[in-house]
Amino acid sequence: MKHPDGHVVPVISALAVAMAPHVSGLPGWIIAWCVFMWLYMLVQLKTRWPVPGPVLRHVLAFAGIIGLLATFRVQIGADAFVGLMAVMAGIKPFEMATHRHRMITVLLTYFIIITSLFRSESLWTVLYMFVSVFVTTLALVRINHPRGRFRPGITLTARIMAQAVPLMILLFLLFPRLQQGLFSVETPGSGQSGFAEILSPGSISRMARDPSVAFRADFDGTLPQTRGLYWRGIVFNRFNGVQWHPADRPAFVHSRQRDLTGSVTYTIVLEPHKSRWLLALDRPVDAPPGARLTTDHTLFAGRPVTRRRVYQAISMMDTALKKKEPVPSPVALGTDNNPDTRSLARSLAKGLSDPREKLDRMLAFFKENHFTYTLTPPLAKAHPVDDFVIKTRQGYCEHYAGALAFMMNVLNVPARVVGGYLGGELNPYGDYITVRQSSAHAWVEVFMPDKGWVRVDPTLVVAPERLEQNPDGSFLNSSGTGAIPVHKRLAFMLEAANLKWEAWFTGYSFAAQKELMAQLGVDTARGQWRTILLLVSLTLLVLALFLRFFLHRLGPEKKDPVAEAYTLFCKRLARIGLVRPPNLGPVDFLNHVNTLRPDLADNARTITDLYVQIRFGKTHSNALTKQLITHVRHFKPSGRAKTPSHKWNSH
Numbered sequence: 001m002k003h004p005d006g007h008v009v010p011v012i013s014a015l016a017v018a019m020a021p022h023v024s025g026l027p028g029w030i031i032a033w034c035v036f037m038w039l040y041m042l043v044q045l046k047t048r049w050p051v052p053g054p055v056l057r058h059v060l061a062f063a064g065i066i067g068l069l070a071t072f073r074v075q076i077g078a079d080a081f082v083g084l085m086a087v088m089a090g091i092k093p094f095e096m097a098t099h100r101h102r103m104i105t106v107l108l109t110y111f112i113i114i115t116s117l118f119r120s121e122s123l124w125t126v127l128y129m130f131v132s133v134f135v136t137t138l139a140l141v142r143i144n145h146p147r148g149r150f151r152p153g154i155t156l157t158a159r160i161m162a163q164a165v166p167l168m169i170l171l172f173l174l175f176p177r178l179q180q181g182l183f184s185v186e187t188p189g190s191g192q193s194g195f196a197e198i199l200s201p202g203s204i205s206r207m208a209r210d211p212s213v214a215f216r217a218d219f220d221g222t223l224p225q226t227r228g229l230y231w232r233g234i235v236f237n238r239f240n241g242v243q244w245h246p247a248d249r250p251a252f253v254h255s256r257q258r259d260l261t262g263s264v265t266y267t268i269v270l271e272p273h274k275s276r277w278l279l280a281l282d283r284p285v286d287a288p289p290g291a292r293l294t295t296d297h298t299l300f301a302g303r304p305v306t307r308r309r310v311y312q313a314i315s316m317m318d319t320a321l322k323k324k325e326p327v328p329s330p331v332a333l334g335t336d337n338n339p340d341t342r343s344l345a346r347s348l349a350k351g352l353s354d355p356r357e358k359l360d361r362m363l364a365f366f367k368e369n370h371f372t373y374t375l376t377p378p379l380a381k382a383h384p385v386d387d388f389v390i391k392t393r394q395g396y397c398e399h400y401a402g403a404l405a406f407m408m409n410v411l412n413v414p415a416r417v418v419g420g421y422l423g424g425e426l427n428p429y430g431d432y433i434t435v436r437q438s439s440a441h442a443w444v445e446v447f448m449p450d451k452g453w454v455r456v457d458p459t460l461v462v463a464p465e466r467l468e469q470n471p472d473g474s475f476l477n478s479s480g481t482g483a484i485p486v487h488k489r490l491a492f493m494l495e496a497a498n499l500k501w502e503a504w505f506t507g508y509s510f511a512a513q514k515e516l517m518a519q520l521g522v523d524t525a526r527g528q529w530r531t532i533l534l535l536v537s538l539t540l541l542v543l544a545l546f547l548r549f550f551l552h553r554l555g556p557e558k559k560d561p562v563a564e565a566y567t568l569f570c571k572r573l574a575r576i577g578l579v580r581p582p583n584l585g586p587v588d589f590l591n592h593v594n595t596l597r598p599d600l601a602d603n604a605r606t607i608t609d610l611y612v613q614i615r616f617g618k619t620h621s622n623a624l625t626k627q628l629i630t631h632v633r634h635f636k637p638s639g640r641a642k643t644p645s646h647k648w649n650s651h
Contacts, residue, residue: 008042008093008096011092011102011139014109014132014139018112018135022082022119026079027071029071030090033067033086033090034090061088061091067087068083068087082118085108085112113132116129121502122501123498141160174542175539196275197234199402202377202398204442205377213437214436215268215269215270216268217231217267218430218503219431219433223432231435232283233278233279233419234419241334241338242337242384252293253295266313267503268309268312269499270311272305275304275305278313280313282317284298288313330413333409338384339383339386340389341390341403345362345408345410346410348362356448359408363461373395373396373463375396389403398442401442404444405444416453417444419442421439423435427499429492430496430499443457565629572637573637576638576639576640578596590604603635
């Protein structure tokens, strides 16, 4: 099978650029698959190795599918889809003999570019996608204008992309969005991150060295001090003797708090964590769209967060809400676990009846008995609370929170554990706070009859420095920039730009589009389907107008009379059996014509000399072009060429 040489390099280059963002997420064998196939085709251009035929290509495709099934099993997700695209991309350069196959390969490349959004929607990903689209469109131009020069091809590609940008923006803003998103795919790399829905000794300390971002918060107005910011996530109010669990079925608040005096409003950009709990500043008083506020003052999403989520939250900063709440029952602890801590708690609180006094006595016990705050506590055994309180007295925040909540419930004072994050890192260039997984924290809420649920952090009794910095010392509580190293400043600036992009791009949801339509005067409260149909009609109208304008402006490519004349010369020779291979230059082709049809030598030499002089000479005139066209017009060979006794080769 022969391939037009000028098409292979641009197409493989476009495929390689499109696949680059997926290298870190694809199995090694798929990367090796693509590299081997592409290198084979590139080497084939010089060595003339045989190009795999249809049978071998089908065998390779079957082998690739078997490999995908072995790698991903029956799981259908973004990773498997991208893997399939990559396997196809490896094989497609083998079948580019026709214009149709080349166009299909370019179309596949555009699909691969789109899949970059499965992995990341960051500003840098989108900018890279523009580069990839440019390279792919340039390959498309080369396919359709193989004899065109490189620089005009770049100019045409840039013009196409410049004209496409307004349409892209209109489609992004106006194309109807579904409430749950157009694609319900799980983002690669969006595995369980952050809090699991089970709290046990060691579950948070394992996160203390994880620098990955949990979420970012952008506040409306003045930013609060990062010191003492408690970010509420999950409430654990069930205990089985070893682990704390949230409620099986969370109860929801049915009425919104009307008095928001003293509240703070902010936007959260939450990284995927596969759970349904949303993070909010302690304590949230209203739920964003697609989520509900529970009676435990947590935010519960309608579906697991498998993609980056942007939402607005409102919180009251008071540790105890003024709203009256019914007195809850203490957590059921069971009767056959941690007996020593039970006895200790009752002994410490002997003679006390006031819940506040009982709490103070428990906190004093932690402060006065040489408890140690450590990232590497000893492993817990059958009775983890006993092991921590009675024996080791070494633990992380979950040890202290779990032990205090256990002891207060033993004393018939309702207490629960809250999992979330503490503090954050202030970006002085973006005026927002970044909270990392290393900021994970657990604290206790104790119910006081006169105040309701009150936040108590037993960790600060033992390690008050925990309020000031992360275990790895990474908190930034100063808003100044003078002491920040240059590389850190640059990182802050780039991160700030990326956050603004993600907040707008990821946050443009169904609700945001609905709000935009309302601002444009479109009634979205009634006749929602009419609104959607109107949007579709407007989109199609804009698309039709754009295509008409684009095609009219672009017009047909300016013809090259020199190339057309030489192409006609080659076609007339092909009719008598003298077919010019794609790899044969004009001089070599002339030599073969002279060998096989000496009677045509003079006319063929005249035409070839004129063509070479015009195309490759330093100067040429319109007179030479007219001479070439005249000679070709009168060149009408007849008969058949002799069958050559050897293959044609270029020298």
